[in-house]
Amino acid sequence: MHELGITRNIVSIVEEAAKGRRVKRVTLDVGQLAGVMPDAIAFCFVIFAKGTTLEAAQLEICRIAGRAHCRDCGSSFATATLYQACTCGSRAIDRLAGEELKIREMELEEVT
């Protein structure tokens, strides 16, 4: 999926959840192996946020490292790609982390 569509989703989800309140910050979790370029999201964010309650929001993107567990030798290890083999040589791995693509939290202006 393109970052364009993804970013539009982000703005839409946050705007609806914010219920009219001004959004000061949006924090995303983007895994290193999510197949998404954070720079492109940041670029699109500015465009899609215009005219919405996210207009002045700061976009914070947290990268999450890839991690997998080997079913054969039982070890957990960092992964740089989706189908990386274990150091023991096995490809029987369970992918634990690194593919996240979510909005963790948003910071809203308090209604006074």
Next chain:
Amino acid sequence: MCGTCGCGSPSQTRITNLQTGKDLAMARESLHNHDHDHHHDQNHNHDHDHGHDHHHGHHHHDEAPSAVVTLEAQILAKNDALAARNRGWFAGREILALNLVSSPGSGKTSLLERTIRDLRDTVSISVIEGDQATAHDGERIRAAGAPAIQVNTGADGHSKQLSVRVFRFLGRPRLKKIALARTLMAVMLSQQTPVRSVGVVFQM
């Protein structure tokens, strides 16, 4: 291109069964329903050691008081649900489905042609080939010996979320050691569910 989810609009997409030359009708899916049913579920199961590399020095000493709201909203919730359904569909039919992605002209079709020739006797391989206009690559795949269908997306570019049928194929083969074939076999053998055939999807 649909501005919401990035998929190609169905009206511009054609699917051709290269074996018969006939166009296949695209299944009507409720994919284009874009109201986001984002779920604020707090009990998700994939929270492991994250290895975050962000700096959280964010105490805004300035302006108006603010409230931090935890969302944990999956951005691609709908897409993820469809993907999970597809995976179940493949697993139920014991099909290993692979998506071959790289920039145009990098050699995907060539690599796949060779893999098909080498592995034809070992496993059934079927291919869904995507391109903007021509069936050229699809024809190469057929010439190599795997059934293929061609998806032409028109000017919209690549289209995802297609409902297609994967065909069986029986052919002649000689197992040779090339990188893709080796990796393919290794991945097949490591699957938790049995694999009887392989489906390969090309993207531009």
